[in-house]
Amino acid sequence: MDLGSINPILLLASIMAASTPILLAAIGELVVERAGVLNLGVEGMMITGAICGFAVAVGTGSPATGFVAGAAGGAVLSLLFALLTQVALANHVASGLALTLFGLGLSALLGQGYVGVKPPPTARLDIPVLGDIPVLGPILFSHDLMVYVALALVAVVWAMLKYSRAGLILRAVGENHDAAHALGYKVVRVRVLAIAFGGACAGLGGAYLSLVRVPQWTEGMTAGAGWIALALVVFASWKAGRVLLGAWLFGGVSVLQLNLQAAGVAIPVEYLSMSPYLITIVVLVIMSADKSRAPASLGRIFHASQ
Amino acid sequence: MRLHLEKRPQPSRRWTDLSPLLAVVITMLAGGALFALLGKNPVEAISTIFWEPLFGEFAFYYRPQLLIKGAPLILIAIGLSLGFRAGVWNIGAEGQYIVGALSGAGVALAFYPLDAWVVFPLMIMAGALGGWAWGMIPALLKLRFGTNEILVSLMLVYVAEQLLAAMALGPMKNPDGMGFPGxxxxxxxxxxxxADLIAASGLHWGVVAATVAVILAYILLGRHVLxxxxxxxxxxPRAARFAGVNPGRLILFCLGASGALAGLAGMFEISGPAGQVSIDFNVGYGFTAIIVAFLGRLHPVGIALAGLLMALTYIGGEIAQGNLGLPAAAIQMFQGMLxxxxxxxxxxxNYRLRLAPRPETA
Structure with missing residues (x-):
């Protein structure tokens, strides 16, 4: 065992990258849940985004186009969920599970020709002056664009929910859909838009996994990242800022256990690989004391009788 | 005029029974379209999946498979349906299945090579107990801390998969296996x-257990106060609270029962059709069983039929893979579509479609 081989600066830098996929998926799901919809299909949308992004990036040679395709793939899949829950008024939990099962099958089918293929590399932004600062430079300022896009997205969602009229309407729909409907807001339209946004974010997160984090395509490669993103939303008490904290925590755990594996700690690899999931459970237990913050209409079916 | 949904005063009996059949028909059509997109003859593909295993040339070989694949699905889905009915969402049956299999196999390996009749009953108990214990984790956390059982039971699937890998490569590895995992x-x-109770019939103890589970669940739901x-x-839920139903006990019962049944399914699989603890002995029955439970309308008899139908798609899917080169993922997607x-x-x-005049816009 050689713990000295773990470089703390590189460790912190890789936490930023490791947390990006779940951060993207979780911030999308946060918006969905604030609108009163519980979409358990994050895992399915993520993996569909992963293969759509991967296939298009390989086909066009441009990772940027790949990311757009990943987001589009996730959004299109999420519209199926919207159709089920908002038009056919199906149970949210069952529909979300259906979306995940379907997405896993769909992605495996789409990804058949892509096993073992290398994607085009995503460039790192080497920000001139800031990137040269010792310690902070490599940690904060030497990542690819998507890391900053994810951070910006968190800021935008936070500001939208807190300060904008659109955010207020979204929250109203999530807290009490009957009252929002009575006030003349289009409950279904707001929710469909939120679901599509959540799908696009999850797809983007999936594309980041297959194009940057891993980077290659394997079946079932998200390995529960979508579910961890769902747990993150609970952890964050439906607050955008705390999603960021949670994502760093989970990114930290997964990077640390990978580093420990590489350093040859005397614990079998399998037990180390369990740790992100176990930590998720522990955190859920700690956070679930505070139930009051969940949107009041979360997971309830809305049917305008008039 | 526009289409408009009107809530029925009561769920329609007719549609409760009809909608699974309609869903199967639509899935066949959409699946046919999917297979056509993949460049296969849709009629041939669908008939290979649904007809070949039952009435084709090699049906004598495939029919027993129907029981082998259907039994675990039915066993797990029966357990899940109890929880789903009560609003307790155990979606980690795959994990309980794995842990049940490991517990059962652990007992067998501990007694090896003792040849006594008591080994198998002990394995059955260990399998049920292992699955039950794995299901108790989300139940107790929900009861004590109000933790979301969906997320916890799911996280435990990934933990169980790692545990399986650790066991197959470590403590349970065959000492005479020349270093191979498993x-x-x-x-x-x-x-x-x-083993098969009647040679080459597919009728093993898991099938017996599934049959008993269907009957017991039928009696439980129809005749028993629980x-x-x-x-x-x-x-x-509100009426239930006024009627004095103890929600905590119900959570413990639903997650415990579904865990134990999933554990049993895993144990029967690993001691029979699968044979050994290996990294990939589990093939996702725990997740497919969710589809089976819903397709069977959360009703024991419905689940038995749905489990056999789903087993048919597994077997037919394998035939289509061999004969037509249909990818395995297409079958997985087909099941998701269902x-x-x-x-x-x-x-x-729950709703009826009505044509209504467009409301006046104020």
Whole structure:
């Protein structure tokens, strides 16, 4: 065992990258849940985004186009969920599970020709002056664009929910859909838009996994990242800022256990690989004391009788 | 004029029974379209999946498979349906299945090579207990801390998969296996082998257990006060509380029962058809069983039929893979579609479609 081989600066830098996929998926799901919809299909949308992004990036040679395709793939899949829950008024939990099962099958089918293929590399932004600062430079300022896009997205969602009229309407729909409907807001339209946004974010997160984090395509490669993103939303008490904290925590755990594996700690690899999931459970237990913050209409079916 | 959904005063009996059939038909059509997109003859593909295993040339070989694949699905889905009815969402059956299999196999490997009749009953108990214990984790956390059981039970699937890998490569590895991963083959250990009760019929102890589970669940839901409480809690949680139903006990019962049944399914699989503890002995029955439970309308008899149908798609899918080169993922997607269409068609159970004049815009 050689713990000295773990470089703390590189460790912190890789936490930023490791947390990006779940951060993207979780911030999308946060918006969905604030609108009163519980979409358990994050895992399915993520993996569909992963293969759509991967296939298009390989086909066009441009990772940027790949990311757009990943987001589009996730959004299109999420519209199926919207159709089920908002038009056919199906149970949210069952529909979300259906979306995940379907997405896993769909992605495996789409990804058949892509096993073992290398994607085009995503460039790192080497920000001139800031990137040269010792310690902070490599940690904060030497990542690819998507890391900053994810951070910006968190800021935008936070500001939208807190300060904008659109955010207020979204929250109203999530807290009490009957009252929002009575006030003349289009409950279904707001929710469909939120679901599509959540799908696009999850797809983007999936594309980041297959194009940057891993980077290659394997079946079932998200390995529960979508579910961890769902747990993150609970952890964050439906607050955008705390999603960021949670994502760093989970990114930290997964990077640390990978580093420990590489350093040859005397614990079998399998037990180390369990740790992100176990930590998720522990955190859920700690956070679930505070139930009051969940949107009041979360997971309830809305049917305008008039 | 526009289409408009009107809530039925009561769920329609007719549509409750009809919607699974309609969903299957729509899935066949959409699946046919999918297979056509993949460049296969849709009629041939669909008939290979649904007709070949039952009435084709090699049906004598495939029919027993129907029981082998259907039994675990039915066993798991029966357990899940109890929780789903009460609004307790155990979606980690795959994990409980794995842990049940590991517990059962652990007992067998500990007794190896003792040849005594008591080994197999002990394995059955260990399998049920292992699955039960794995299901108790989300139950107790929900009861004590109000933790979301969906997320916890799911996280435990990934933990169980890692545990399986650790066992197959570590403590349970075959000492005579020349370094290959995987345990001793239980099929070669007569006291532990879950063999066919009638040779080559597919009828092993798991099938017996699935049949008993269907009957017991039927009695429980229709005749027993606990079954009544389960139904009441799902359909009218407030009324259930006024009626004095203890929600905590119900959570413990639902997650415990579904865990134990999933554990049993895993144990029968590993001591019979699968044979040994290996990294990939589990093939996702725990997740497919969710589809089976919904397709069977959360009703024991419905689940038995749905489990056999789903087993048919597994077997037919394998034939189509061999004969037509249909990718395995296409079958997985086909099964996912089935749940999708079922949920969509189900709107007709609770609502009726009406043509209504467009409302005046104020």
């Amino acid at each position: 345990s001793r083959n239980l099929q070669e250990y007569p006291a532990a082998h879950n 079954g009544y409480q389960i139904r009441l809690s799902g359909e009218a 749940l999708f269409f079922l949920l969509a068609v189900d709107v007709l159970t």
